[in-house]
Amino acid sequence: MAIQKIALVTGGSRGIGKDISIKLAQKGVDIILTYHSNKNEAEKTIAEIAATGSKAVAIQLNTADTNSFENFFKEANSALQNTFGADRIDFLINNAGTSLTSPILDTTVAQFDEMMNIHIKGVYFLTQKALSYLRDGGRIINISSATSRVSFPGVSAYAMMKGAIDVYTRYLALELGARGITANVVAPGAVFGGGAMEDTPEIRTHVASITALGRVATPDDIGGVVAFLCSGDANWVNGQRIEMTGGMNL
Template sequence: MSTSKIALVTGGSRGLGKDMALKLAQQGIDVILTYRSQQAEAAAVVAEIEALGRRAVALPLNSADSSTFDPFFAQVTTALSATFGTDRFDFLINNAGTSLTAPIAENTEAQFDEMLNIHFKGVYFLTQKALPLLRDGGRIINISSGTTRVTFAGSSAYASMKGAVEVFTRYLALELGPRGIAANVVAPGAVFGGGAMTDTPEIRAYVAQITALGRVAEPDDIGGIVAFLCSDAGRWLNGQRLEATGGMML
């Protein structure tokens, strides 16, 4: 049986998820990462993790479609046995997501449902389906957003779903406490270089100006926080929201 700890990182082919996967691997943790369509990019991340001396597998997942979660976890079970020699994993990082900017007056029901399915319903039921495979004493890290604390026009649907995830995380912490599983939220601000943010010099200048540390965030600023929460040093954090915005709009 494998003695290495294993993390499942959704949306691990690029951006924040890629950096989280690599930081976890640098910490000695094996990784299952998911991708929606970027198979080649996901394979490249697997190769990077293997170059660090860890094991990794990339699996396809549409985190907005809960009807696919049962077959997905069947694949996870197969990968755990075939690649890692075990039947459980230790850390669930719900990172996969997209962004949406639309004023309330113009938001469509289809756009709202997309945000709901990806950022809340998907997180809720993917976590539910993961629980039988998550080892007692493990961790759940949900990715939220600085927009649950400060408001930006156009972010209402996205931020509302992230707010729901933050409440959900506290309930996870309470209900999974008897299994020794801790659940926390990491809430990044505007992160550039990951493909999700609209990236222009003007937007970068604005974000830097409203951030106490005077610059924008890159994916490399966030992955280490997730890795810390999966370390022994982070074991007593539970039910908490860690905002990683560099001090945005303090």
């Protein structure tokens, strides 16, 4: 009989987060996913997960609001007990986020603070609270971005936050090693379809032109590597950044 595994996936109702949730479910992992505002989309994702034979629940969460985390984990703990008959999660995937395209001269303090609250402060303190629910030997996968390696005009604030996530992940790996918990980064490039980034034919053409594989990415290109990092085959992968761009700007 397979051992039950449970993943918490933030922003798991659409885009990359949805693909991660489904790819994990296909491997028999049960899912707690969060959504920001689109409950209908979350319910559709829950139905798709159920079709794989795995169980799932969706809980509303604004990852920028650290004051809401205590109540969120009370709700998540209730779901663990009542839906899954468990008291721990095995995998934490910090995926929720938004994008921002704004030149340095035009970026406002409010825009900067929003990026910081979502992509650094939210991830840092959600992870901190999740650690009491994460089983020893568990996995943390943080979603970063190719923009923390390669610079593009207009994404300085967003890219800075993702660079911080790369650093944070290394420290998680170091400090949690005694518990057998690994922490790694998956850093996609431009991913089109269901995400928050700007999507036009011109942008798609440009991205394809600077990508070695000659096309743009869709969410389906990303989730499988996250599922791999949650598998037994990735036991010795720790503190690493895996970039997934199809060979962008090599």
